Amino acid sequence: xxxxxxxxxxxxxxxxxxxxxxxxxxxxxEPEKTLLYSPNGNSSSVEKYKNIPFYAKxxxxxxxxxxxxxxxxxxxxxxxxxYQGLAKALTDMTPETIVDEVKQSGLxxxxxxxxxxxxxxxTCASAEETPHYVICNGDEGDPGxxxxxxxxxxxxxxxxEGMIICARAVNSHEGYIYVREEYPLAIMNxxxxxxxATSYGLLGDNILGTGFSFTLKVSKGGGAFVCxxxxxxxRSVGGDVGEPRAKYVRSVLKGLHDKPTxxxxxxxxxxxxxxxxxxxxxxxxxxxxxxxxxxxxxxxxKVRNTGLIEVPMGTxxxxxxxDIGGGIQDDRPFKAVQTGGxxxxxxxxxxxxLPVDFDSLTEADSMMGSGGMIVxxxxxxxxxxxxxxxxxxxxxxxxxxxxxxxxxxQLHSLVDKMSDGRAVESDLVLAENLSKxxxxxxxxxxxxxxxxxxxxxxxxxxxxYIAHIRDKKCPAKVCPSLISYEIIEGPCDGxxxxxxxxxxxxxxxxxGKLHVIDQNICDRCGAxxxxxxxxxxxxx
Amino acid sequence: xxxLTINGxxxxxxxxxxxxxxxNREKISVxxxxxxxxxxxxxxxxxxxxxxxxxxxxxxxxYVTSCLYPxxxxxxxxxxxxxxxxxxxxxxxxxxxxxxxxxxxRQWAMEYGITQTSFEEIPDGDDCILCALCTRICDRMGFAxxxxxxxxxxxxxxxxxxxxxxxxxxCLACAQCCPTEFITFSDSGTSREIWGKQFExxxxxxxxxxxxxxxxxxxxxxxxxxxxxxxxxCDECHRKAxxxxxxxxxxWQREDTAS
Numbered sequence: 002x003x004x005x006x007x008x009x010x011x012x013x014x015x016x017x018x019x020x021x022x023x024x025x026x027x028x029x030x031e032p033e034k035t036l037l038y039s040p041n042g043n044s045s046s047v048e049k050y051k052n053i054p055f056y057a058k059x060x061x062x063x064x065x066x067x068x069x070x071x072x073x074x075x076x077x078x079x080x081x082x083x084y085q086g087l088a089k090a091l092t093d094m095t096p097e098t099i100v101d102e103v104k105q106s107g108l109x110x111x112x113x114x115x116x117x118x119x120x121x122x123x124t125c126a127s128a129e130e131t132p133h134y135v136i137c138n139g140d141e142g143d144p145g146x147x148x149x150x151x152x153x154x155x156x157x158x159x160x161x162e163g164m165i166i167c168a169r170a171v172n173s174h175e176g177y178i179y180v181r182e183e184y185p186l187a188i189m190n191x192x193x194x195x196x197x198a199t200s201y202g203l204l205g206d207n208i209l210g211t212g213f214s215f216t217l218k219v220s221k222g223g224g225a226f227v228c229x230x231x232x233x234x235x236r237s238v239g240g241d242v243g244e245p246r247a248k249y250v251r252s253v254l255k256g257l258h259d260k261p262t263x264x265x266x267x268x269x270x271x272x273x274x275x276x277x278x279x280x281x282x283x284x285x286x287x288x289x290x291x292x293x294x295x296x297x298x299x300x301x302x303k304v305r306n307t308g309l310i311e312v313p314m315g316t317x318x319x320x321x322x323x324d325i326g327g328g329i330q331d332d333r334p335f336k337a338v339q340t341g342g343x344x345x346x347x348x349x350x351x352x353x354x355l356p357v358d359f360d361s362l363t364e365a366d367s368m369m370g371s372g373g374m375i376v377x378x379x380x381x382x383x384x385x386x387x388x389x390x391x392x393x394x395x396x397x398x399x400x401x402x403x404x405x406x407x408x409x410x411q412l413h414s415l416v417d418k419m420s421d422g423r424a425v426e427s428d429l430v431l432a433e434n435l436s437k438x439x440x441x442x443x444x445x446x447x448x449x450x451x452x453x454x455x456x457x458x459x460x461x462x463x464x465x466y467i468a469h470i471r472d473k474k475c476p477a478k479v480c481p482s483l484i485s486y487e488i489i490e491g492p493c494d495g496x497x498x499x500x501x502x503x504x505x506x507x508x509x510x511x512x513g514k515l516h517v518i519d520q521n522i523c524d525r526c527g528a529x530x531x532x533x534x535x536x537x538x539x540x541x
Numbered sequence: 542x543x544x545l546t547i548n549g550x551x552x553x554x555x556x557x558x559x560x561x562x563x564x565n566r567e568k569i570s571v572x573x574x575x576x577x578x579x580x581x582x583x584x585x586x587x588x589x590x591x592x593x594x595x596x597x598x599x600x601x602x603x604y605v606t607s608c609l610y611p612x613x614x615x616x617x618x619x620x621x622x623x624x625x626x627x628x629x630x631x632x633x634x635x636x637x638x639x640x641x642x643x644x645x646x647r648q649w650a651m652e653y654g655i656t657q658t659s660f661e662e663i664p665d666g667d668d669c670i671l672c673a674l675c676t677r678i679c680d681r682m683g684f685a686x687x688x689x690x691x692x693x694x695x696x697x698x699x700x701x702x703x704x705x706x707x708x709x710x711x712c713l714a715c716a717q718c719c720p721t722e723f724i725t726f727s728d729s730g731t732s733r734e735i736w737g738k739q740f741e742x743x744x745x746x747x748x749x750x751x752x753x754x755x756x757x758x759x760x761x762x763x764x765x766x767x768x769x770x771x772x773x774x775c776d777e778c779h780r781k782a783x784x785x786x787x788x789x790x791x792x793w794q795r796e797d798t799a800s
Contacts, residue, residue, distance in 0.1 A: 225692065242689075247584045247609040400671065400689070400696030402585050404628075407635035410694045411660045431659055438631035441604045441624065442587045 003050055003068075010050035012038045054324050060287065061311045062295050063111075063148075063271040066156040072190055075197040078158040084203055086274030090166045091211045094277075099170035100126055103273070105281030107293035112138055112229075112266035113341065113370045114446075115292070115359035121263055124253045125171040128261035135168045135176035135215075136238060136257060138266040139187065140222055140229040143342030144393060146373035148297040149267035151309055153180065153187035156271065157194035161217065163270030165204060166277055168215040171263055176217045177238050181224045191219050226343075226397035230445050231256075231264050233399065244401045245445035266371065268297055288314030292358035296369070302338075302376035303330045312357070319353040322376055333378040336477075337461070341370025343390040343397075344450035346457030347383060366457050368450070382479035383458040384420045384469050390454035391416055398447060405448030408439040416455055419466060420480040422473045429470060433459070478540040481525040485541050488516050488529075492537035499529035499538065545616040560607035560618065561589050571620050572629065572649060573608055574720050575672035580681050582608035585672055588629055592619040604628070626653070634658050636670060643668040645721045668723040671696055675715035675724055683764060684708045687715065687736065705738035711754035745775035752776075 002011045004026045011022060011033070018036055025033035037046035038053060050056050061067075070077035078084070090099050104119030125133055137160060141149040153160060164176050180188050195217050198204040206214045220238045222228045228243040235257045237243035256262025272294060276284045285293045292314040298321070301307050305327030312321060318338060322328070329335050337347045340357075346367030348355065355361050359369050377386070391413040400406045415432040418424040436452035443449045459466055468474045475483040488499070488508075493515050500508040500516060507523040510516030518529070530538040543556045547569055554563040559582060561573060573589040576582060584606045593610070594602045594617050604624070619625065633650040638660040640646045646668070650656070675698055676688050686709035690699045700706030711733050716724040726735035730751050733740040740754035752758075758772040774782070 227692075247606060249605065249610050396693055398693040400691070400693045401673075402587055403632050403635060403670075404587055406671070406694055406696065407639055408631070411635060411638065414661050434627070435631060435660075438628045442590055442628045442632065444584055444587070444606075 007032070008049040008051055010038055010048070010053065011036045055306050055308075055310075055327065058316065058320055058324050059311055060295050060313050062275050062284075062287075063152060063159075063268045063297050064156075064309065064311045065275070066159060067151055067309070068155065070156070072155050072157060073193060075158060075194065075201060078156070082278065083158055083274070084162055086277035087162050087165055087203065088209060090169055090277050091209055091213060096126060096170045096172060099166060099277070102277060102281045103170070106272075106276045106284035107281070107291075108269065108272055108276065108284065109292060109359060110265055111268035111272070111296065111371065113368065115369060118265055118269055121253050121265070122167060122170050124251075125173075125261045125263045128254055130254075130261055132175060132260055133171050133173040134257045134260060134262040135164055135171065135173045136235065136262055136264045137164055137176070137178040137270055138229060138231070138234060138264055139178055139180040139184070139191075140234060141184075141267070141371060142181065142224070142226040142229050142397075143371055143373040145299060145301045145375050146342060146371055147299050148309060148372050150184050150187055152267050152271050152297075153178075153184065154190050157187075157190045158198065159271040159274060160191070160267055161194055161198055161204065163265075163273030164217065165208065165215055166273050167263055167265070167270065169213055171261075173263070174214050174216065176215060177220045177257075178217065179220045179222055179228070179234055179238055181222045181228075183224045188219055188221060195219070225399070226393075227399045227445070227447050230447060232445065234264065235262065244399045245447075247444060268372070289356065289358050291360055296357070296372060298372045298374045300326050300374050300376070302374075303333070303378040303381075304328065304376045305330055314358045315356040317354050317356055318348065321357065321374070322353070326376065329376070329378050331378075333380065336377045336379050336381055337383065337458075338377065339375040339386070339390075340373070341368035341453075342373045343393045344368075344447065344453045345370045345373070346453050347377075347386065347461060348457075349461040351461075366453075366460055368453075380477055380479070382420070382475055382477035383462040383465050384416060384475070385477075385479045387454040387458045388413065388416045388420050391451075394447065394451050394454075398451070402442075402444040402448060404439045404442035405444065405451060408435055408443075409448070409451045411435060412439065412452060412455060419469045420475070421482045422469065422480075424470045426467075426470055429459075429466060484525060485520055486518055486523060486525060486527070486530060486538055487541055488518055488538050490515050492535045494535060494537075496535070498532050498534070502528045502532045504528065543612055543614040543616075545612055545614070545618060547618040548620055554612045556613070557611045560591070560605075560610040560612050560616075563612055564607060564618075564620065569620060571607065572652075574649070574670065575674060576608050577674050577678070577718055579718070580674065580677040582606075583673060583677065584609045586632070586670070588632055590625060590628055592622045592625050593617065629653055630655060634660060639663050639666045640668050640670060640721070641666055643670075643721050643723075646670070668721040669698060670721055670723075671698070672720060673698070674718045674720065678714045678718050682712060682714050684710060684712070684760075686710075700736050706736050709736055709738055710756040710760050711735055711738065711740035712757045743772055745778055746773045747778040747781075748775060750775050750777070 002014045009026055009032045021033045025031045032048045037048055039046040047053050100122045108118045109115040139149055139153055222237055225243050227233050228237045230245050231252050232248055233243040233245040254261055288294050295311050295313050297311040300310050310325055335350050337349050339347050348367055352365055362369050395409045395413050398405045398409055412435055415428050436456050439452050440449055465476055468476050473483055478484050495513040497512050505522050505524050507519045508516050542553050544553055552567050571589045575586040589607045590604050591607045592602050593605055595615050630653050633653050633655055636646050637650045637658040641662050679687050686706040687700050689696055716726050731742050742751040743755055743758055744751050752775045761767050762769045
């Protein structure tokens with residue numbers, strides 16, 4: 002809980018604390034010292050949330066209103082400056098100057114590809130064919146990513162406002178927000194926001210009395226990962242099966258119903274109102290030269306502080322993981338960070354000082370993606386990780402083109418063989434060649450970037466693959482076929498806790514005497530190690 | 542008109558024409574098993590992928606499916622570069638793993654020197670290569686009786702709910718364009734079965750040969766405005782009748798000139 006305007010933060014507030022907080026913070030304007038946040042192992046407490054490292058290095062533009070306003074009240078959004086950008090765009094600006102402002106901001110698409118939003122808008126605006134459409138991609142599907150969902154749920158009006166401004170700039174009168182059915186709250190909140198905005202004259206016919214009209218509908222998707230791909234998404238909005246098509250003619254010229262269409266994602270649109278209000282120059286002054294502004298990430302995995310963050314572009318991975326994330330849980334060594342979702346890449350500790358922006362990540366063979374960031378410690382096996390993401394992509398491939406459908410399936414089989422200890426060294430060569438063909442030959446981005454989980458882990462952790470293949474060892478002690486659980490003499494006091502915990506009855510031993518695991522029976526589930534209080538069970 | 546170079550040869554084409562169409566006209570051959578003149582290009586098999594570049598691309602190359610790529614001036618195309626050949630080999634290798642029992646697939650793979658797959662053979666792999674020609678041709682016929690179902694590796698072609706498709710008229714367009722002859726049907730003279738659905742055949746009034754299914758004839762006369770009695774006689778007997786008429790006409794003409 003944050004008490005404004007002081008910005009006093011009270012973490013994990015209980016009902017019994019409320020009285021004290023009201024008494025100190027509200028009545029006396031003094032912080033209640035006993036309830037303030039104190040960092041790990043530090044007795045001194047921090048009062049203001051802005052001084053806590055988790056928040057100190059963040060700068061919130063797209064996420065500006067999250068947690069600050071009541072998402073169900075348009076009045077709250079307006080009270081914090083909402084729809085000022087729209088009013089300015091409709092009354093003080095022309096479509097051309099709106100496009101120029103967005104161009105000047107340097108805003109690049111936050112969905113992953115990082116294409117210049119201003120250039121996209123300009124192309125659509127000058128397209129001769131009509132009508133023009135504006136679509137918002139809210140089909141966030143990366144495992145562990147929830148930036149767009151939080152914005153749609155917590156600040157739906159910021160998306161609406163960005164879209165209406167865009168519609169004005171490209172002369173569109175019809176728009177869609179494509180959201181997956183797995184986000185029911187986002188769908189509900191967006192629909193409510195559309196109703197409210199329409200009743201306030203901010204959407205629909207004759208917006209703000211300017212004569213400009215724009216209607217918005219929420220289009221629900223079935224939750225196929227590939228429908229986040231622009232051409233598949235537009236087919237899905239149009240009522241067809243969500244399969245991609247070749248994009249040799251760009252979707253900004255032939256998009257929904259083959260008409261000019263601007264498609265940007267949730268975070269991109271949420272950035273538009275502040276850009277219009279404060280100017281493109283202001284936005285361009287944040288971040289790096291070629292990647293301007295901020296980027297939201299969902300920071301998850303083995304870091305102390307997980308959650309939604311927003312940092313200026315160019316912030317290093319180290320700052321994100323150690324300053325904001327608070328370092329690795331249990332002070333274990335950092336191993337890698339996966340950026341860009343399942344088809345992104347894994348970056349090792351040598352890359353910790355890499356500035357996070359579109360181009361640096363691509364150069365390091367990873368990608369920005371939509372902003373998922375999964376941090377891994379030394380207990381994560383990269384072969385196992387690649388196998389997990391490949392499995393996800395195999396299941397999410399639409400199956401239209403051969404390299405993605407058959408290629409990713411076979412690539413997953415090969416990596417599975419490696420993690421299972423059945424692979425030979427020529428399998429690694431085969432997998433590398435197959436990856437090249439999938440990347441060149443696939444129809445859409447899903448296939449083209451599909452082998453990335455394998456390619457990027459192989460690039461930085463080749464020795465770990467070799468250990469699995471040649472030595473039949475899993476250095477991180479994860480892959481079940483390549484490890485064994487053993488009870489060590491000494492620490493084991495024969496307490497008999499482990500034997501009943503073993504589902505396959507692989508452990509034998511008498512009370513007070515050393516227990517033994519029968520390796521032929523053991524299925525390496527780890528239940529014995531979890532229950533042993535004397536750390537007598539080791540993984541080899 | 543635009544000028545482009547394919548395998549070192551300069552050719553001319555209409556702007557916006559698909560590259561594969563131009564290549565076919567110029568007798569430059571690449572495999573393209575999901576392509577068919579009756580339906581729009583689809584880009585599923587990826588075998589027609591070629592390498593393209595332009596003089597001002599600073600050595601950058603792109604790989605595109607020629608069936609879907611509109612030609613432009615100055616395009617430099619290579620249909621058999623090392624990378625392209627490797628891609629085709631991998632694709633055929635993957636097909637061979639998935640459809641180990643298909644003679645057609647074996648044949649295509651053999652043309653690129655592959656006799657044995659490098660990958661794990663899929664034991665219950667059927668012969669459907671998911672080119673979707675059948676479903677696209679069915680759409681084009683106006684029936685859309687079958688479609689692809691599911692996604693990824695489990696994708697298949699099937700009628701709705703795997704039951705005899707209500708919209709199928711037994712026209713056989715799907716089976717006849719299937720490049721691996723995977724879609725089977727049976728004809729018994731008076732009846733036909735395809736996709737688990739039985740059809741009654743119309744037989745020729747003159748020679749008693751089966752012509753087409755009753756359902757297909759009814760649909761055609763309704764949607765294409767063809768008189769229903771047109772289908773009472775087979776094409777061959779129609780031709781015979783026409784020949785007879787033509788013969789009679791020329792006889793009259795001869796008689797006319799003579800008199």
